[in-house]
Each structure stands twice: as C-alpha cells, then as structure tokens.
Amino acid sequence: MENQQITDALQAQFGADAVYGVTESHGILQFTTGVDNIVPMLHFLYAHPEFKFQFLTDLAGIHFPDAKGQELGVIYHVHSLENNVRLMIKAYAPIDAPHFPTITGLYAAANWMEREAFDFYGILFDGHPNLTRILNMDEMDYHPMRKEYPLEDATRHDKIDELFGR
C-alpha cells in the first residue's frame, strides 16, 4: 500500500481540493483538509476494505498565531495496523470560532485526547460527550499552550535574546 494510493482514493472520493499540502515526513504521509471533511474522511479511511485506518494513535492541537483565519490546528495521527501505515491529517480553524467535529463516535480513544486539546488550546469539539478540562484545574480561565502565554518570567534580564546574538 503506497501513500500515493491513499491520496488518490481520498481525492477520488472527496474531490481534488479536499486534500492539499501533501508531504511526507520520514515515510509518514501528511496532508491538510477542511474541518468539514474530517469526520467523513476518517469514516472512509476506517471502513475502507484495504486501508483500515482503525487505530487512532494521537491527536495534537497546535497554535500558529500568524496564520490569520487558521490559527488553531488539530493533527490526527491514525494508524492502519494491518498495513502498518501511519497517516497525519491536519485541519485548521480560526481562533475566534475554533470548532472541530468530535471523532469520539469513531474512536473511543479520542475522548481524552480532545479534552486535552480543549484544555490547552481552547479547541471546541462539537458533539463531544464531556468537553471539560482534564489536566488543568477547572477554575482556569485561559488555555495555556497558546503562544501568547510566554513561559518564562518576562522581567528576567539575563535571558534577553540579543545578549546571545539571537
């Protein structure tokens, strides 16, 4: 099973513009798709008689503050255990309305992964059974992994970048 086969099948099913930004990283196929395509695409890959992407390895949120209108992203890592092929699907949404569909209906494992992405990035997974914070405390009123929250104390003078020629 070649990576090309997967993109061809997806483009045949969902249209040529549904799969873009196709790259390969150390043998793992990556591509970007629209938020609306995620659920039908994962269902298609799950039920496909040959591909059988039936294992959700991980789900990661990411924040690109400079990408206007596409600030928040989710990366789905799926794995076809039968073919031993991994796949990364990415989708982006604006930070004002970071709505993604939940995939808990397909993969039970997505439950806590989506809660983690919500907790740290404020990504809203529509239809999630229990979208509450998981690792941070409930009283927290911000999403700490977003890039606008610097990690270190801004008053420290020994870590100014120009002192290090950065």
Next chain:
Amino acid sequence: MSEVALVNNPNVGLDKTQKGGPYVNELSTLNLGPTHPATHGIFQNILTMDGETIVDAEQTVGYIHRAFEKIAERRPFYQITTLTDRMNYCSAPINNMGWHMTVEKLLGIEVPKRAQYMRVIMMELARLTDHIVCNSILAVDTGALTGFLYVYQWREFIYEIYEEMCGARLTTNMGRFGGMERDFTPVAIEKIHKLLKELPAALKEFEGMVMRNRIFMDRTQNVGGISAERALNYGFTGPNLRATGVDYDVRAMNPYSSYEDFEFDVPVGTKGDTYDRFLVREEEMWQSLRIIQQAIDNLPEGPYHADAPHYYLPKKQDVYHNMEALIYHFKIVMGEIDAPVGEVYHSVEGGNGELGFYLVSDGGRTPYRLKFRRPGYIYYQAFPEMIKGTSLSDAIVTMSSMNVIAGELDT
C-alpha cells in the same frame, strides 16, 4: 458470621424490591483516591456504588500535571531529556532514548551500531524494571507480599546498572543525541552478566509462587477484561493490548535501534483480563532477558556515539584543553544551535505501550510544538468500562494490572 450478628444487621431481611424503604436502591459515592495506597499514584476515581457493586466511575486526573509540553517549547532540545524521564518513571531510559531517537531523526544523525545495541540493552533493562514493578505490585494487591520481595531486589540491582551508566537511579537522563554518554564500564558489563545469570531463578521463584496460585488466579481471572475490538478502539497499546490477543509491538512492527537484529517473541493473551495482562508481562520479561543476552553477546566494537559535534556534548577534559570542544560545549549548553525545520513522529515500545513523540520544529533552538503520546493516558480512559458491574476489590487489581503511572498520565 454468627446468627446473632445477622439478626442485629438492619439490612438483613429487608425486601429490596419494596419502594420507599430506607435501603432501597440507594447508591453511595466512594472516593478512590487521589491519595489511596492502591492507586500507586495521585489520581482519583469517584465510584458510584450499589452496595459492593460498581455502577459508575468517573476519573479525575491531572494532580501532578507539570506542563512538560509547554516547558519544552522554551527549552533547547537536550534539556528536554530530563522532562521525559519524569513521565513513566518506572522505565525512564526508554523515554530518554525515545526522545533522543526522535531528535536524531530530525537532525539526520546516524547512530553507530554499538550505541544502538547499548541502547537496546538499557531499554530492555528498563522494561524489566517496569514489568517487575507492575507484576509484583499486582501480587501485593492481591495479598502476596513475599513474591514482591523476591523480584524487587533485582529492580534495585538494575538501578545499580543505571547508576553505572549515568550516575542516576530513577530520573536517569541517560544517553545523548547521537549515542550514549559513556561506554559500558567493566562493572556494568559484569553486573549485566550477573543479572542474566541470576534473575531467571528469582523470576521462576516468583512465578512458582504466584502464577498457578489458586487465590491469585481466582482474584485475577475474568476480572477487568476487555475485548480486542474495544481495546483497539480505546487506543490500547503495549502489554494491555497484547493481553487481548493483538500482536502489536512497535519493536517488531517498526524496528528502531537495531531491534530487527534480535530474535524475540511477542507474547499475546486471549481474554484481555487481569490474569492475561500479568502473564503477558511475565513472558515479556523472559523475552527481554533473551534480547539482552543476544545484545551483550554480539555487542559490536566501535564508537559509542555518533560524530556529531554540534549536538553531542564533548568530553569534559577536552573542554578544558581544546578550543573547539569549548566552543561546542558552550553552544550546546546555552542552546545556541538551531535545529532544521521539520516534522517528526517517532514511537518506541515503552513499558506500557507505544510511547510517541510528535515534534514540530520551526528551525529554532527549541521545538515549536512537542506532543508526547503517553500510552497510559490513552488506555486509562477505558477503566470505567472495564470495572462496571464488578466489585471494588476487582477494580483495585484491574487498575494495578493496567500499570497506570501518574507521571505518565499527567505529563
């Protein structure tokens, strides 16, 4: 129980079907954790009980959340190694080396064969400690303390090998990008040989005490089972998945660090219950010993680290006498060396399953985004489903056999 006691018990003789009575269908809430001896870590289960039977369970995690993924976005790559050993601290070298291999993949460093074999030995030793902890504590949770003492001294002994290799015992920070920090010392080699010679006897003794023990079998068989379909859907990996009968092992499926050179079996269970998880871990310990034996017998000669001066810390004595070594030392320690742009996912077979590192680099000195795939975090979700309808004592052994490590759960 004597007859008098039965008579005095207000619950005896109550008609449970009768509506409106004080004891009818009354559910109680029981907090299992956050600090409970049987959770072996800080996480909470709020159980809804109907008498002895668990009706529902709600988990609360995050009590020791230390924001590793956020901290990692500000740290140079080599400083992140110390974060990884605080995840699954029962098998810290696997975490360290998984992270090193991820970065080597990004940087394109080729690791010499000797270093790869050394890594395999250290990782299998770590797997041994992990499984020794899990299985012997499972026996303790069922009431068998003695077996635990038989094998636990060997975990201690493996920690002495760690000490020989990196100076630390629990949070090891072992190895470097490009290989190992130091070569095997004669003491380390000697200790590994001693372990290979003497651990099997202790392990056999432990197995003889526990494996066919009627009490242990009654406590663990058909307890906390999960089907292969549900386990896959829940993202199970590692021994917990293999206990259900799925032979997914990262070492066999996507070999890294020369695992393809070694001969080993991937044990699988049939029912996915607590007893199967115990048996799979026991057999994996034998397989780990087999791998270590092959690796130490065929340990290649040659350097124990790659020639990658930009990333591999020079020897301390060189730093004092050699200008270039001093420059590299400074640049590495201050985190002045930029990594190439790229995106890498690498996974290793951790003590509990697929331990993955998803690294996004924007070409800076720190990762842009680093996501740890912690196996324990993902499979622990299934716990309520596995214990519903069982009793509290079954829930304890189920949790124990899943090997939920709080550090891994909460990053």
